[in-house]
Amino acid sequence: MSQNKFWYQCVDCGIEYDAKSIIYLCIECSKHNSANNPPKGVLKVHYDYNNLKGIDLITEYKAHNNNLLPLLPIYNIQSLGTLQVGNTPLYQFNKLSGSTSINLFFKDESHNPTYSLKDRASSMVSAFAKEHNINQIITASTGNAGSSLAGICASQNQEAIVLLPKSAPKAKLIQSAMYGAKLIPVNGTYDDCLTLSKQISDELGIYNRNTAYNPITIEGKKTISFELYSNFKGKLPDYIFVPVGDGCIISGLYKGFEDLLKLKLIEKIPTIVAVQAKGSAGIINNLETESFTLVASKTVADSIQVDVPQNFYMTRNFISQYKGATITVSDMEILEASSILSRNTGLFTEPASAAAFAGFINLQKQSIIDSKVTCLILLTGSGLKDSSSYSQQIKTNYSVEVDISEIKKLLV
Amino acid sequence: MSQNKFWYQCVDCGIEYDAKSIIYLCIECSKHNSANNPPKGVLKVHYDYNNLKGIDLITEYKAHNNNLLPLLPIYNIQSLGTLQVGNTPLYQFNKLSGSTSINLFFKDESHNPTYSLKDRASSMVSAFAKEHNINQIITASTGNAGSSLAGICASQNQEAIVLLPKSAPKAKLIQSAMYGAKLIPVNGTYDDCLTLSKQISDELGIYNRNTAYNPITIEGKKTISFELYSNFKGKLPDYIFVPVGDGCIISGLYKGFEDLLKLKLIEKIPTIVAVQAKGSAGIINNLETESFTLVASKTVADSIQVDVPQNFYMTRNFISQYKGATITVSDMEILEASSILSRNTGLFTEPASAAAFAGFINLQKQSIIDSKVTCLILLTGSGLKDSSSYSQQIKTNYSVEVDISEIKKLLV
Numbered sequence: 124m125s126q127n128k129f130w131y132q133c134v135d136c137g138i139e140y141d142a143k144s145i146i147y148l149c150i151e152c153s154k155h156n157s158a159n160n161p162p163k164g165v166l167k168v169h170y171d172y173n174n175l176k177g178i179d180l181i182t183e184y185k186a187h188n189n190n191l192l193p194l195l196p197i198y199n200i201q202s203l204g205t206l207q208v209g210n211t212p213l214y215q216f217n218k219l220s221g222s223t224s225i226n227l228f229f230k231d232e233s234h235n236p237t238y239s240l241k242d243r244a245s246s247m248v249s250a251f252a253k254e255h256n257i258n259q260i261i262t263a264s265t266g267n268a269g270s271s272l273a274g275i276c277a278s279q280n281q282e283a284i285v286l287l288p289k290s291a292p293k294a295k296l297i298q299s300a301m302y303g304a305k306l307i308p309v310n311g312t313y314d315d316c317l318t319l320s321k322q323i324s325d326e327l328g329i330y331n332r333n334t335a336y337n338p339i340t341i342e343g344k345k346t347i348s349f350e351l352y353s354n355f356k357g358k359l360p361d362y363i364f365v366p367v368g369d370g371c372i373i374s375g376l377y378k379g380f381e382d383l384l385k386l387k388l389i390e391k392i393p394t395i396v397a398v399q400a401k402g403s404a405g406i407i408n409n410l411e412t413e414s415f416t417l418v419a420s421k422t423v424a425d426s427i428q429v430d431v432p433q434n435f436y437m438t439r440n441f442i443s444q445y446k447g448a449t450i451t452v453s454d455m456e457i458l459e460a461s462s463i464l465s466r467n468t469g470l471f472t473e474p475a476s477a478a479a480f481a482g483f484i485n486l487q488k489q490s491i492i493d494s495k496v497t498c499l500i501l502l503t504g505s506g507l508k509d510s511s512s513y514s515q516q517i518k519t520n521y522s523v524e525v526d527i528s529e530i531k532k533l534l535v
Numbered sequence: 536m537s538q539n540k541f542w543y544q545c546v547d548c549g550i551e552y553d554a555k556s557i558i559y560l561c562i563e564c565s566k567h568n569s570a571n572n573p574p575k576g577v578l579k580v581h582y583d584y585n586n587l588k589g590i591d592l593i594t595e596y597k598a599h600n601n602n603l604l605p606l607l608p609i610y611n612i613q614s615l616g617t618l619q620v621g622n623t624p625l626y627q628f629n630k631l632s633g634s635t636s637i638n639l640f641f642k643d644e645s646h647n648p649t650y651s652l653k654d655r656a657s658s659m660v661s662a663f664a665k666e667h668n669i670n671q672i673i674t675a676s677t678g679n680a681g682s683s684l685a686g687i688c689a690s691q692n693q694e695a696i697v698l699l700p701k702s703a704p705k706a707k708l709i710q711s712a713m714y715g716a717k718l719i720p721v722n723g724t725y726d727d728c729l730t731l732s733k734q735i736s737d738e739l740g741i742y743n744r745n746t747a748y749n750p751i752t753i754e755g756k757k758t759i760s761f762e763l764y765s766n767f768k769g770k771l772p773d774y775i776f777v778p779v780g781d782g783c784i785i786s787g788l789y790k791g792f793e794d795l796l797k798l799k800l801i802e803k804i805p806t807i808v809a810v811q812a813k814g815s816a817g818i819i820n821n822l823e824t825e826s827f828t829l830v831a832s833k834t835v836a837d838s839i840q841v842d843v844p845q846n847f848y849m850t851r852n853f854i855s856q857y858k859g860a861t862i863t864v865s866d867m868e869i870l871e872a873s874s875i876l877s878r879n880t881g882l883f884t885e886p887a888s889a890a891a892f893a894g895f896i897n898l899q900k901q902s903i904i905d906s907k908v909t910c911l912i913l914l915t916g917s918g919l920k921d922s923s924s925y926s927q928q929i930k931t932n933y934s935v936e937v938d939i940s941e942i943k944k945l946l947v
Binding site: 469 | 929
């Protein structure tokens with residue numbers, strides 16, 4: 124491996140760490156972290172942007188199978204493995220039922236290998252581990268992060284270990300289990316699993332994928348921004364709507380655009396609209412507060428239901444620095460948006476993704492967004508991941524007899 | 536619309552029908568069809584192959600967003616709509632656990648818009664309907680065909696109507712319902728739904744998507760062959776393993792290759808291996824028989840569980856004409872294969888797709904396939920579609936206490 128091309132910087136105190144050894148949080152800032160508060164000391168990856176300015180990044184991008192290797196924390200694109208991560212469909216649907224015409228785009232991240240955007244993080248973490256000769260990766264998760272790590276590790280001949288509360292519904296685990304992950308149900312909470320996974324990493328040297336904790340996850344998620352830059356040929360949408368839970372996906376999006384900004388490839392970062400469920404708005408509710416107030420979360424949008432947002436401070440910095448917008452939406456708005464989306468586009472997303480679209484609908488109704496702007500909705504995962512959330516909306520408690528005249532009545 | 540560029544021919548009696556009006560089955564041959572026997576009179580679409588021989592099809596293909604318009608029953612590629620159907624990932628995994636090295640490819644059709652290969656048929660039917668100014672499409676289905684029709688119609692601003700037995704589990708219907716399909720639960724069997732849907736088409740002029748019944752479905756499914764021809768730059772694999780239920784996917788595959796053969800773009804059709812579940816082997820068990828013997832089907836592979844294979848006669852003709860191979864696999868082999876696949880590749884497929892891989896494993900164990908050949912496994916749909924099939928395999932009925940020493944014991 125050549126000299127390290129990147130280093131880490133603490134988003135809270137600014138201390139820098141070189142990348143020679145594996146590090147998760149800033150040693151100083153993380154000293155007083157507790158489970159009831161968002162962790163301090165999350166690290167951000169920096170590159171030698173000045174030296175990169177001369178590089179023709181678009182040519183680089185195409186040369187490396189749509190990867191911007193100089194801006195990734197790995198040295199060899201082959202390390203990313205076989206599965207096609209990214210290169211997901213971008214769709215334009217200008218006129219949805221009930222809305223006025225607008226330049227409206229959807230990025231369908233459900234067409235990653237394990238059917239969610241999380242594969243961008245998992246594949247980067249997996250590649251990083253490979254380049255450091257590590258073969259076991261652990262995470263605490265009951266959802267997309269766990270199944271994503273499991274699937275990517277399976278394809279890379281690595282072992283995934285997933286800690287989860289034993290109360291997690293079995294249906295959520297089938298995908299991870301099928302990929303051969305070592306699932307360890309813990310007689311405790313999700314926070315217990317988080318803590319245990321970090322201890323395991325410390326004591327056994329097993330690489331840790333926990334989002335926000337591991338700075339490489341953001342470097343994986345940021346590739347969505349490079350891809351959008353390529354999809355839109357540099358002319359990015361005015362607004363990008365993103366579902367927010369822990370704040371890692373939105374931070375990844377910001378980080379990718381920030382990289383491009385530092386290289387002067389873009390002049391400004393689009394207005395990123397952070398959308399949270401009203402019942403799980405830990406980031407938005409604490410944007411202006413001195414100390415974090417924990418509220419138990421509850422929302423139909425499972426993937427963004429979070430009590431303590433693990434990437435709170437980085438997200439808050441980004442939103443503040445790049446003048447992001449925020450909106451919270453109710454569960455009813457989320458379910459309505461998911462229905463409007465699926466009925467008008469054929470895109471079937473999990474409720475978290477529908478939340479982003481609900482945010483758009485809400486701002487459009489308030490005429491905050493007009494017909495002249497271009498909007499993009501980030502759809503982060505497939506509706507098949509969590510289809511039971513929708514079962515209350517489906518009414519099939521009637522039936523007709525085997526009689527064509529009965530059916531005809533329903534069709535006229 | 537210009538003059539019709541294609542016509543129909545009955546696969547049983549050879550009578551030809553022009554394409555001026557919408558037609559489903561051969562009028563003569565279908566007269567004595569009954570629910571207990573595969574339908575006679577399925578029609579095959581023919582083009583003026585002699586006139587097409589001069590055309591540079593590869594250039595055509597690229598010019599029309601990877602569509603071979605001269606060989607499709609539509610006149611305008613735009614009719615296919617917005618969603619990206621096809622262009623699915625092709626993966627090579629030469630060495631899977633427990634198997635010797637071989638040139639082994641997987642075509643992951645779960646990355647179609649509604650997560651199954653059926654979208655190839657639905658989008659062609661939808662485009663055909665659009666070009667005939669028809670706005671309602673009906674099908675009988677409890678599974679992938681229904682959700683695929685629903686999703687594609689949603690994206691095309693058409694109405695999908697899905698008839699299903701009222702006994703169908705709600706979980707299977709959520710996706711279709713979310714797309715806004717009109718779901719009509721019928722107090723009867725799947726066969727009743729099939730019959731009713733055909734009556735509805737006859738009496739109300741609603742276009743019918745039932746597979747095999749509507750000859751356009753095969754024309755949609757055949758695009759997988761064109762795509763493989765493009766993926767492999769004309770050098771097709773020696774063996775292609777395909778899960779078989781009604782026989783429509785395999786017939787689509789044959790039909791696409793037959794088109795290419797007639798145009799002399801390929802010299803021979805690969806050996807297509809039809810894989811059926813032992814508990815639902817209506818096609819393979821009746822390949823040599825004079826009259827069809829109906830056996831009630833039962834298999835874990837829901838998507839290929841079929842009592843009366845609707846495309847029996849066309850499939851039998853193809854297998855016979857192009858010297859196809861056949862194999863049946865047990866449910867245990869299917870579940871084992873799905874596990875081997877997911878653990879070694881990160882590909883999570885529904886049991887029907889795993890059946891195709893089980894067929895490959897079986898033939899390899901028998902040394903019928905050696906290391907010199909190239910094989911492709913057609914993965915037709917996502918494991919998320921039917922993940923409950925796998926729940927028996929997942930053992931999470933243990934848990935550990937919140938104690939790092941307990942977890943360490945599990946990891947050494």
